[in-house]
Amino acid sequence: MARDYILAWVPTERSRYILHKWKPFFDQYDPYRRGEIAIEDFMFLLRHPQIRAELDPHTLTVLEIKAADPQRSSVSYQEFVNMMTYRRNDSFRLAVESRDTDHWKRPLYLSDPTYVTCFQKMVRRIAREFLTDDIDRQFYADRYTCCPPPMFIPFITLLEVGCFVYYCTESKMFTFNGPVPASSIFIYRPDKRLELWRFILYMFLHAGYVHLLFNVIVQVLVGIPLEMVHGSFRIALIYFAGILAGSLGTSVFDMNVYLVGSSGGVYALLAAHLANNYSHMELGILKLAAIFIVASADVGFAIWNRYTPKDEVPSVGYTAHLTGALAGLTVGLAVLKNFQQKLHLQYMCWVAMAVYLGCVGFAIFWNVFYY
Numbered sequence: 001m002a003r004d005y006i007l008a009w010v011p012t013e014r015s016r017y018i019l020h021k022w023k024p025f026f027d028q029y030d031p032y033r034r035g036e037i038a039i040e041d042f043m044f045l046l047r048h049p050q051i052r053a054e055l056d057p058h059t060l061t062v063l064e065i066k067a068a069d070p071q072r073s074s075v076s077y078q079e080f081v082n083m084m085t086y087r088r089n090d091s092f093r094l095a096v097e098s099r100d101t102d103h104w105k106r107p108l109y110l111s112d113p114t115y116v117t118c119f120q121k122m123v124r125r126i127a128r129e130f131l132t133d134d135i136d137r138q139f140y141a142d143r144y145t146c147c148p149p150p151m152f153i154p155f156i157t158l159l160e161v162g163c164f165v166y167y168c169t170e171s172k173m174f175t176f177n178g179p180v181p182a183s184s185i186f187i188y189r190p191d192k193r194l195e196l197w198r199f200i201l202y203m204f205l206h207a208g209y210v211h212l213l214f215n216v217i218v219q220v221l222v223g224i225p226l227e228m229v230h231g232s233f234r235i236a237l238i239y240f241a242g243i244l245a246g247s248l249g250t251s252v253f254d255m256n257v258y259l260v261g262s263s264g265g266v267y268a269l270l271a272a273h274l275a276n277n278y279s280h281m282e283l284g285i286l287k288l289a290a291i292f293i294v295a296s297a298d299v300g301f302a303i304w305n306r307y308t309p310k311d312e313v314p315s316v317g318y319t320a321h322l323t324g325a326l327a328g329l330t331v332g333l334a335v336l337k338n339f340q341q342k343l344h345l346q347y348m349c350w351v352a353m354a355v356y357l358g359c360v361g362f363a364i365f366w367n368v369f370y371y
Helices: 002-009 013-027 039-046 049-054 057-067 077-084 090-102 118-130 134-143 152-171 198-204 209-230 232-253 263-280 284-307 319-335 343-369
Strands: 036-038 074-076
Touching (some): 013 077, 039 074, 118 209, 152 209, 209 284, 263 319, 284 319, 319 343
16 A cells, blocks of 8 residues: 555656665565554665665765654655655755755754854744754755745735735725725625635735735745745645635635635644644744734634624625634645655645545535535
8 A cells, every 4th residue: 555655646757766676675674565664674774785875975864863863763665755856845956956066065054153144044044943854954954045936925915915005095995994895806705606716816805904914924924934945836725725715614604794815825824834843843832822812813803893883894704714724734734744754644644635625525515505
């Protein structure tokens, strides 16, 4: 079973080479084909002359350091293949390729007191906050070049700010909870559910500058670093998963309200980051408490705005905050890469994705047959 899964996942020529040439060595210590071997057996595997001859010194060092972790009892073949094929985002792969041209200089360690530029300080900070493994942190901090740069979050943010400015200008209104452009072709409205684009494009509208400001700040502070580490495609998947969960959740649990804002995507990014990195955060409890306080204030404001009577402004739902966060918890486990992939984590990723797809399927079924 493990072998079939790996063959289905690995697409590159180098990965196929590893599968066909090195899998037999791995299987010598995995007679029951569980997909993982004891750490002692893995150390013997690394000493095999053929493997040592084909591994570059840095990769071999990284594998040995990971194997020496006292908290590790086994190594999965998936993790072994990931390391051999440099399974990282574009920035990681570019760094690995550049290593071959400069003979792998000594890593620039995160605690190195020598002079560094502001950009390097920023990258080191991101490495500490958004990566879970010390080796990955050092490698990322030394080799990240911002090429390609993060594009998705800045682009989405500019569109959201531009739409807000446009509708403020059109309505000649600029308040903490308005305008709510009820006639916009983007807004989610329960009476126009058949216009399916509204389930996604409502994210470009916001109910006032407080709503916009919170979403923009969070998605810039959290989304851009995540995009720098994991790549634009993965972050876009999580973001749109949260947006879709927000509109579908609202259509099920709060059926008579309008919906605007990117809160579903923002809370999805925040929840995905916390789910993958909380145990490795510096001052994790304090940061979690701060996030909880700020998020509670934002959700509380949304609830107050939902139930406060208004003369001309339609009620805007708050369910997207909660369903977006749940989407981030599930999709984030499968999409954001914890680079130390153990076998049970792979199963959790599939279960989490199945939960998300099941909830989406139920919401669609509800809208079609029971709304």
